[in-house]
Amino acid sequence: xxxxxxxxxxxxxxxxxxxxxxxxxxxxxxxxxxxxxxxxxxxxxxxxxxxxxxxxxxxxxxxxxxxxxxxxxxxxxxxxxxxxxxxxxxxxxxxxxxxxxxxxxxxxxxxxxxxxxxxxxxxxxxxxxxxxxxxxxxxxxxxxxxxxxxxxxxxxxxxxxxxxxxxxxxxxxxxxxxxxxxxxxxxxxxxxxxxxxxxxxxxxxxxxxxxxxxxxxxxxxxxxxxxxxxxxxxxxxxxxxxxxxxxxxxxxxxxxxxxxxxxxxxxxxxxxxxxxxxxxxxxxxxxxxxxxxxxxxxxxxxxxxxxxxxxxxxxxxxxxxxxxxxxxxxxxxxxxxxxxxxxxxxxxxxxxxxxxxxxxxxxxxxxxxxxxxxxxxxxxxxxxxxxxxxxxxxxxxxxxxxxxxxxxxxxxxxxxxxxxxxxxxxxxxxxxxxxxxxxxxxxxxxxxxxxx
Amino acid sequence: xxxxxxxxxxxxxxxxxxxxxxxxxxxxxxxxxxxxxxxxxxxxxxxxxxxxxxxxxxxxxxxxxxxxxxxxxxxxxxxxx
Numbered sequence: 001x002x003x004x005x006x007x008x009x010x011x012x013x014x015x016x017x018x019x020x021x022x023x024x025x026x027x028x029x030x031x032x033x034x035x036x037x038x039x040x041x042x043x044x045x046x047x048x049x050x051x052x053x054x055x056x057x058x059x060x061x062x063x064x065x066x067x068x069x070x071x072x073x074x075x076x077x078x079x080x081x082x083x084x085x086x087x088x089x090x091x092x093x094x095x096x097x098x099x100x101x102x103x104x105x106x107x108x109x110x111x112x113x114x115x116x117x118x119x120x121x122x123x124x125x126x127x128x129x130x131x132x133x134x135x136x137x138x139x140x141x142x143x144x145x146x147x148x149x150x151x152x153x154x155x156x157x158x159x160x161x162x163x164x165x166x167x168x169x170x171x172x173x174x175x176x177x178x179x180x181x182x183x184x185x186x187x188x189x190x191x192x193x194x195x196x197x198x199x200x201x202x203x204x205x206x207x208x209x210x211x212x213x214x215x216x217x218x219x220x221x222x223x224x225x226x227x228x229x230x231x232x233x234x235x236x237x238x239x240x241x242x243x244x245x246x247x248x249x250x251x252x253x254x255x256x257x258x259x260x261x262x263x264x265x266x267x268x269x270x271x272x273x274x275x276x277x278x279x280x281x282x283x284x285x286x287x288x289x290x291x292x293x294x295x296x297x298x299x300x301x302x303x304x305x306x307x308x309x310x311x312x313x314x315x316x317x318x319x320x321x322x323x324x325x326x327x328x329x330x331x332x333x334x335x336x337x338x339x340x341x342x343x344x345x346x347x348x349x350x351x352x353x354x355x356x357x358x359x360x361x362x363x364x365x366x367x368x369x370x371x372x373x374x375x376x377x378x379x380x381x382x383x384x385x386x387x388x389x390x391x392x393x394x395x396x397x398x399x400x401x402x403x404x405x406x407x408x409x410x411x412x413x414x415x416x417x418x419x420x421x422x423x424x425x426x427x428x429x430x431x432x433x434x435x436x437x438x439x440x441x442x443x444x445x446x447x448x449x450x451x452x
Numbered sequence: 453x454x455x456x457x458x459x460x461x462x463x464x465x466x467x468x469x470x471x472x473x474x475x476x477x478x479x480x481x482x483x484x485x486x487x488x489x490x491x492x493x494x495x496x497x498x499x500x501x502x503x504x505x506x507x508x509x510x511x512x513x514x515x516x517x518x519x520x521x522x523x524x525x526x527x528x529x530x531x532x533x
Contacts, residue, residue, distance in 0.1 A: 041522075048519040051456070051488060058485055068489035072454035072513025081522035173480075315460045343460045347483030352464060376482075394482040397463040 011108035012037040017087045018113030019043025022292030022317035026111050028075035029325035039079040040105055044086035055141035056166040061173055066142050087256050109328050115293045116250035126220040131228030132244045135163055147243055156231055156241035158217045160187030162346055164247030169348035172207045179210040181217050194431030195365050196379050207349045252294050268296040268310045273337040275324035289328055291320040302358050313344040354396045357389030357406035364427040366413045369420045382412025454489050454513040461509040471504045472497035
């Protein structure tokens, strides 16, 4: 019975570590479902929860003031907010979170929603050069936006994933020279595969991006004033740059948990379908839940070879947070499972891109609907003859029908009889890298946490 | 006021852009962009936009009282700009 707390297990104190999208939506769900006790949100940034997707788009382009990104609230929380101070340690036996400033907060139930941070440039001295930025939080977006407004002569984007491509798109909107350096054969190859990545590569070149694939940035060079002036690439090329945006993916914020018995490493915190954390033996830790970018769980649609799924997308933070909150207040027979399909959107280079399902597990891809000149099209991904994902490019109205195909694991290639479909579906290799890109960590990639 | 659009749900029908053109617009033709903190004077337009949305992707939030408490309690306060 929704809205009723089982009084036998009713917690009095719930602590949420992580005051961003997942933490906020979990807090709202707890109150909505009737939790009356003390609710504490702990966040390492000094700001109330804000929305991150606009940071690499409107905020970067100077079209939206960063203060406007504060997330709308849909429920009175009457929470205690501890902002601007990170959690440093978790004491599971004492049910206590220790903060970096020495304070501690006791809990009955804990939700871990600490998310990720930007992977920093590996060389600290080069990273400190004036003009070198990462792009993950509000402060970063302000810094990069302010620098782009000074009209730098050449922007280098290291990494052709979502953030790198969105940032490069903004640079082109602003009429700035920009180079993307990507280690794979195409941009977005880790999330869309190199076949669709090839289409994106052409699109980016049409928009005036200098696309440099098959190489990584090895050295950032500064002048005598410690300002960035150029970069060396692994293929021997060098290029001039006065701004570098380091977009090499994210690192999960788990270092404060490494001394616990939770099942945690650089890939995230392992939890079950009900968002309950597991310990290092695989047993459920009854009073600790996990949600958002930092969680890894066995999604039933994608549990090939017992792989765990981690999804760093907006929708997952919202959905997983609500389920974790519900289960925290419910007896086990009322638990809900977190089985929502992964979804994302991105806008870049005149494409509004939307995805449902999990493209990265695919072996083949087919373009099922397409307009003249590829101005709008939909790509469907298949794995061993089953449909696993669909991505639309300026064709979002088609996506809900594809969602059904993905949920049903329909035969691939799907037989759509679409008026704008090809005469005969011609699947192509999807072209995902053999070593998974960390964007979707399927548990295959050896990948360790670097201690800050 | 604060609003949020679920852009997973949004299908670019564009009805909001007609109802509240100061708040919602398409960037580069197809990608919906919006001001998540529109001026209070736009409230009625935004309500009309939310009602007009064919997929009901626009949600209007409560006011910010909760966050004012959060700001007061923050420990290492530093503000940007």
